[in-house]
Amino acid sequence: xxxxxxxxxxxxxxxxxxxxxxxxxxxxxxxxxxxxxxxxxxxxxxxxxxxxxxxxxxxxxxxxxxxxxxxxxxxxxxxxxxxxxxxxxxxxxxxxxxxxxxxxxxxxxxxxxxxxxxxxxxxxxxxxxxxxxxxxxxxxxxxxxxxxxxxxxxxxxxxxxxxxxxxxxxxxxxxxxxxxxxxxxxxxxxxxxxxxxxxxxxxxxxxxxxxxxxxxxxxxxxxxxxxxxxxxxxxxxxxxxxxxxxxxxxxx
Amino acid sequence: xxxxxxxxxxxxxxxxxxxxxxxxxxxxxxxxxxxxxxxxxxxxxxxxxxxxxxxxxxxxxxxxxxxxxxxxxxxxxxxxxxxxxxxxxxxxxxxxxxxxxxxxxxxxxxxxxxxxxxxxxxxxxxxxxxxxxxxxxxxxxxxxxxxxxxxxxxxxxxxxxxxxxxxxxxxxxxxxxxxxxxxxxxxxxxxxxxxxxxxxxxxxxxxxxxxxxxxxxxxxxxxxxxxxxx
Amino acid sequence: xxxxxxxxxxxxxxxxxxxxxxxxxxxxxxxxxxxxxxxxxxxxxxxxxxxxxxxxxxxxxxxxxxxxxxxxxxxxxxxxxxxxxxxxxxxxxxxxxxxxxxxxxxxxxxxxxxxxxxxxxxxxxxxxxxxxxxxxxxxxxxxxxxxxxxxxxxxxxxxxxxxxxxxxxxxxxxxxxxxxxxxxxxxxxxxxxxxxxxxxxxxxxxxxxxxxxxxxxxxxxxxxxxxxxxxxxxxxxxx
Numbered sequence: 225x226x227x228x229x230x231x232x233x234x235x236x237x238x239x240x241x242x243x244x245x246x247x248x249x250x251x252x253x254x255x256x257x258x259x260x261x262x263x264x265x266x267x268x269x270x271x272x273x274x275x276x277x278x279x280x281x282x283x284x285x286x287x288x289x290x291x292x293x294x295x296x297x298x299x300x301x302x303x304x305x306x307x308x309x310x311x312x313x314x315x316x317x318x319x320x321x322x323x324x325x326x327x328x329x330x331x332x333x334x335x336x337x338x339x340x341x342x343x344x345x346x347x348x349x350x351x352x353x354x355x356x357x358x359x360x361x362x363x364x365x366x367x368x369x370x371x372x373x374x375x376x377x378x379x380x381x382x383x384x385x386x387x388x389x390x391x392x393x394x395x396x397x398x399x400x401x402x403x404x405x406x407x408x409x410x411x412x413x414x415x416x417x418x419x420x421x422x423x424x425x426x427x428x429x430x431x432x433x434x435x436x437x438x439x440x441x442x443x444x445x446x447x448x449x450x451x452x453x454x455x456x457x458x459x460x461x462x463x464x465x466x467x468x469x470x471x472x473x474x475x476x
Numbered sequence: 477x478x479x480x481x482x483x484x485x486x487x488x489x490x491x492x493x494x495x496x497x498x499x500x501x502x503x504x505x506x507x508x509x510x511x512x513x514x515x516x517x518x519x520x521x522x523x524x525x526x527x528x529x530x531x532x533x534x535x536x537x538x539x540x541x542x543x544x545x546x547x548x549x550x551x552x553x554x555x556x557x558x559x560x561x562x563x564x565x566x567x568x569x570x571x572x573x574x575x576x577x578x579x580x581x582x583x584x585x586x587x588x589x590x591x592x593x594x595x596x597x598x599x600x601x602x603x604x605x606x607x608x609x610x611x612x613x614x615x616x617x618x619x620x621x622x623x624x625x626x627x628x629x630x631x632x633x634x635x636x637x638x639x640x641x642x643x644x645x646x647x648x649x650x651x652x653x654x655x656x657x658x659x660x661x662x663x664x665x666x667x668x669x670x671x672x673x674x675x676x677x678x679x680x681x682x683x684x685x686x687x688x689x690x691x692x693x694x695x696x697x698x699x700x701x702x703x704x705x706x
Numbered sequence: 707x708x709x710x711x712x713x714x715x716x717x718x719x720x721x722x723x724x725x726x727x728x729x730x731x732x733x734x735x736x737x738x739x740x741x742x743x744x745x746x747x748x749x750x751x752x753x754x755x756x757x758x759x760x761x762x763x764x765x766x767x768x769x770x771x772x773x774x775x776x777x778x779x780x781x782x783x784x785x786x787x788x789x790x791x792x793x794x795x796x797x798x799x800x801x802x803x804x805x806x807x808x809x810x811x812x813x814x815x816x817x818x819x820x821x822x823x824x825x826x827x828x829x830x831x832x833x834x835x836x837x838x839x840x841x842x843x844x845x846x847x848x849x850x851x852x853x854x855x856x857x858x859x860x861x862x863x864x865x866x867x868x869x870x871x872x873x874x875x876x877x878x879x880x881x882x883x884x885x886x887x888x889x890x891x892x893x894x895x896x897x898x899x900x901x902x903x904x905x906x907x908x909x910x911x912x913x914x915x916x917x918x919x920x921x922x923x924x925x926x927x928x929x930x931x932x933x934x935x936x937x938x939x940x941x942x943x944x945x
Contacts, residue, residue: 398896573802
């Protein structure tokens, strides 16, 4: 399979470089269309007024928070079973983006909650489990940064995310259970009014924008990680050499 | 099943241990670079080299604790699977640390090591081993109060018992076993290694001393990376 | 001499008896703990002190104290277990016996399982046994005290198990104990919810058996998977 060729960091580096501008362009285009539809075309919500428009950021961000963690877990399985270094590098590249989307989901949720329900934070099942997801991201980042040996950090991080992903459904279920146990303290964020088709479209397009943004950023980041890690390695000096060669050519 | 077939094979066929193109990296540092060697039953590989030259790393790699970044370790032609059941019944590893619990006495430490190895021996046999390595009077002393040399001697007691045990592990991986040993202790160690090799065992030993087993030993200097190739 | 020795030698076939690894590791850790009794008692004392801080911080109003008792006792138990986690593997790692355990003839997951059970016997079980006494300070009724104790008996093994994964991953890492807390605490949340929830339900006379059943299910599922995860984590950390 020719695809396996790209499981080597050195082979993936130039490919990622070629993909970055495309995904960046897609992300920009979809973001512009999505924001235009969401902020200008979509009608005002008859209950919430203009405030509801934050969902065009909030909902895609919350989706990405989950999706990126699952993607990391899948890369983690690959890193441990096939011992592919690139998988672990992709995890490391995805984690900050996932953490930022999680924080964004929490922050926009709070901003949305204040005018709508009169409180920034409610111990709602979704908000609480999103907060815990943020803790899981922070734990992963703390672990891989605390371990000096990169090989060990890769594997330890992969194992941690796999254990975490097994726990995510249990955490979500337990928090929901806990929430029903303590009725009254919470507000229901789930009760969304029937959405107009244009709202749905705006949200989906924004979701695609977030996807492509996440892919762009993690490709840029994984390129940086490859360069940093492969510094001084024999077969990677090739990458560095090609790079400096192109720089010299460009400079002369 | 694996254990018994292994111990049978040590009595009948000759074992071989080969390393080929072994490399180990830590961060951007290459600790072991392209090392190859081969030894067979009755032979010892003596690892020489300055501190930090990778002796411990190589032994840990042979034990299956560390995975090489490149290259392969072959036992009887089969690639070593790290920490597999077969491998754990082949290799006896005495590490850089003494692997003793400070809160256990000398005798308890020996018993502990044996039970981890799945060997159950009568106490009298254990006492015999302690007698042999000169720890019989110190057997009730906590390990924390033993001298470095005495701690090392508990390792010698394990080797002595390993030689007497039916599940004789054919491969010994010893990291500075002679460290802190007095001349009498070194003599005892040499005797044990000689008996092990005489029974068709294989040993990889990191040591600074010249051992009196030269005829059966190959030396590898990790400083200059002189490779021993068969 | 060798001949007489061989006749005394009892040959185990360790490959056929993986449960021996469990027993060997558990007995070993139990004996070691008995040598340094102080550590187990310290964790227990910490548990009592933390629980006693809450009335001092909140005030002696008995209705409020009773209301928060399940949560307070559970969080304190969780923190005490957390404190004991670093030494689960750290001592064996430092003196080199962890390598011997990894190279033991017994499969590493069975040894890990033995160590986890030993850890629970030294920390979780004493906490659970002591908990009714602390619940009494908060004015819990006898039925509620029993539920508190049972919930801790069911829940603390999971704390030891998940904690073992964290302890194995952070082995020898600088600033490991804070990192360990950061990794492990979010994963403790379901156990905390079900454990404290059972007691709260008992306090408002709701059927609490569902919570205890869920705890039991988590213990069983974790018990099947965790030894393998910890063994994998130890191999990573020893590499």
